Amino acid sequence: MCAHVVVAEDDEKQAELARRYLEREGHSVVVVGDGRAALDEVRRQPPELLVLDVMMPTVDGLDVCRILRRESDLPVLMLTARSTEDDLLLGLDLGADDYMTKPYSPRELVARVRTLLRRSQRNRPPDDPVLRVGALRVDPARHEVSSDGRQVDCTPGEFALLHAMAAQPGRVFTREQLLGHLHGFDRYITNRTVDVHVMNLRKKIEPNPRRPSRLITVYGVGYKLTDAGDGSDRAR
Incomplete structure (x- = not known):
């Protein structure tokens, strides 16, 4: 072996x-x-x-x-x-x-x-299934992300957040819940850590990072990952 x-x-x-x-x-x-x-x-x-x-x-x-x-x-x-x-x-x-x-x-x-x-x-359990949310593809077994067929390089912390949200698309995650997925990946964690990761992820997976249609802010609550099919669910 x-x-x-x-x-x-x-x-x-x-x-x-x-x-x-x-x-x-x-x-x-x-x-x-x-x-x-x-x-x-x-x-x-x-x-x-x-x-x-x-x-x-x-x-x-x-x-x-x-x-x-x-x-x-x-x-x-x-x-x-x-x-x-x-x-x-x-x-x-x-x-x-x-x-x-x-x-x-x-x-x-x-x-x-x-x-x-x-x-x-x-x-060893079976490999984690590949997660697909619209044009976004998250492969936990290979630690790979693609958006619109294009390979996306993610830091361990970014991948941890994206994986958590892709496993439950449409669910709203609070910042505190997302922080829980970062322990062990980010050496220094502050209240701004999640916001910084989200900002960087938008640059990588959004067609237009200034008008995000996939990684959405739910004001006063947190964030959610959506299928951007018709582009109607946008942050303002």
Whole structure:
């Protein structure tokens, strides 16, 4: 079973050893050296599994695991030099699927990865359906958006809002409800965050961003995504 694996490890020798053994098993491997880079890489190109060291700069592995668990069910194998029961339980409580203490055998690492991948394949639900709202197409599995047949590049936060609204077209979402979909995607969230994302999305998906016909403001309430079929449902 070959898979795309991200190894987040700041010890270069350990990272290189893990990479070599996993590639020998047939996996494609991306190595990153800190927690922030791990989050960015997982969001940029979601892997089938993350090998995650606990002690890392910028953002430690425990925080990385905590953040990712709010976003996905990505299998996580944690590595740590800590070996107490409390440390192990904390990692598992935060959502790690397995835990290895250093020093470890690279052959055991490969075996643990193989087991986790096999388990995740058995438990994986069908891919999310592609969502279509008028000329807008949102593909959660591929993290892709198109408008009028044209590919649209969205930030993770923009995609999270668009996905939420496309799943329930015509529903009015308050700003507070939309903010709830941004946790884990936007590092700094303020009351203006939703408005900024909406403004940027309109530039990307509206035929005329100055007269939006798809992403509509419902004054005093929030926003909704509509099928712009006849263009009659417009913001004033």
